[in-house]
Amino acid sequence: MKPSLISIAMCCLSAWAQADSLKISCGAVGQELTLCKQAVAQWSKKTGHEVQVVATPNDSNDRLALYQQILGSGSDKIDVLQIDVVWPGILASHLADLKPLTAGREQQHFAGIVANNTVGGRLVAMPWFTDAGLLYYRKDLLAKYRQAVPDTWAALTATARKIQDGERAAGNDKMWGYVWQGRAYEGLSCDALEWLVSHHGGTILDSSGKSAVNNPQAARALTMAAGWVGSISPKAVLNYGEEEARGVFQAGNAVFMRNWPYAWALAQKADSAVQGRVGVVALPKGGADGRHAATLGGWQLAVSRYAKNPRLAADLVLYLTSSEVQKQRALSASYNPTIGALYSDPDILRANPFIGELYHSMSNAVARPSAISGRRYNQLSNQFWNAVHDVLAGKSDAATALQQLDVSLKRMAPAGFRAGK
Incomplete structure (x- = not known):
């Protein structure tokens, strides 16, 4: 990312930082940002906790560069990060272990993606949606x-x-x-x-x-x-x-x-x-x-190890990656769930006629x-x-x-x- 872009982003993040709220970064490709804001608002209404949604660059290289600068400095300016399927190994040392906080809910998700998100025995991210070309x-x-x-x-x-x-x-x-x-x-x-x-x-x-x-x-x-x-x-x-x-x-x-x-x-x-x-x-x-x-893609949600309230951040992650929210995202924007049971959901199949076939093609998708x-x-x-x-x-x-x-x-x-x- 250009230094000027990073500087602008860091400046904005500083302005947003508040000790009594969470900050989550979401992508903005297609309907990502809109759907993220909607689901975050639902969680905020249920829990009473404020969440600030931070837009980050669409280009994955620029977003990774921004994350590395923020995390590398030990900053708490982002609590929950949307990360690419190929980033757990790159960012693992800066991410919290979610396994003690999930109550086993990761077992609902595709085992291969959970394994991808597990580094050194630590579950550093929860699957959010998966992709294949x-x-x-x-x-x-x-x-x-x-x-x-x-x-x-x-x-x-x-x-x-x-x-x-x-x-x-x-x-x-x-x-x-x-x-x-x-x-x-x-x-x-x-x-x-x-x-x-x-x-x-x-x-x-x-x-x-x-x-x-x-x-x-x-x-x-x-x-x-x-x-x-x-x-x-x-x-x-x-x-x-x-x-x-x-x-x-x-x-x-x-x-x-x-x-x-x-x-x-x-x-x-x-x-x-x-x-x-x-x-x-x-x-x-x-x-x-x-x-x-087809190349395997997809995005995960991770909690920064520098978050001031990691348990609260983990609760937001578990809500956003839940069956309820993943179904909403599949219906409104054809984002593919990471929970296998949703691939036989009749509502999702009506909205996305090809998704049943995609379930099988994903098992043969090529990992980077x-x-x-x-x-x-x-x-x-x-x-x-x-x-x-x-x-x-x-x-x-x-x-x-x-x-x-x-x-x-x-x-x-x-x-x-x-x-x-």
Whole structure:
């Protein structure tokens, strides 16, 4: 994050700090901030305790930088933090152990996510919502051009080109075939990991923590993606995050979009240009011999170990991650619960027709190598997304970029990455 942004945020947090209230940071992608404020207000009404909701940067890298500065100084300016699924290992030393305060309620949640949030035997965060990458498509346009939903990346490329060209010839010069997250940030690591795994190109690190990116399948995957830029994807995709991609798709100017489940509810709103015309499926395979791959995402709620009232903060976390609140969030904004029982809830299934299938796809979702790289994950991911971005931007070919990345990762951890080191 730029120093000026951090300084502004720290200044605002200082102004908000009050000993007799809690401060919670929430994301603001899609409807996150609105829903957070609503649920916090419900808890405040029930308990009589004031809570101040702090908006933090949408960009996950900037948000992590802000958290690290605040926590690194031992500040109590934020009591409850919304943290990414890959941050427990990075921030664990600054987070409170919630296990003595949960009365076992973490057992209602997906065991894999609870395990992800447990560092050194300490439960440092509670699961709030979970994600997996999805392919959104325009049902009406596929029907108009008599095209099947693509099962492989090659089929997606061909279909996107056909419909894009047809729509432009009909007068929509803003139409693009495929939009996704191409900015050099964590979102690109998610997209690129899906490309690699779908081509059997590895998961950045192998199970022993050693670099596994330098292989022909990975190079083929990145070469494929680079071919989209300026062809079926705008050159501006190199600066797209989730919201930029959603903006283009929801305005009716893209055939396909890669995004997280939150985009479904927004696409169905009355002011959406594509309301009722969107379908959702698993992301394509790398080829006939490839596999469907979706990066596991999601966010957690953690309590700062510097909070003045950690028990009260933990009570807020347990309320916000409860079945009641997770159902509200699923119904109003298609945020995926971390409580398995909710995936068979008839109300949720009516509101989110694809969520039942998503339950099964999540069991096969690909985790980023954060568990094995521990505190060094952000450094590793930064190296990965920058290498991928160089390929997408035409600054390097895939084979060269991956070879250089392999050297860099080995230099960073000569014996391989190890969790917590």
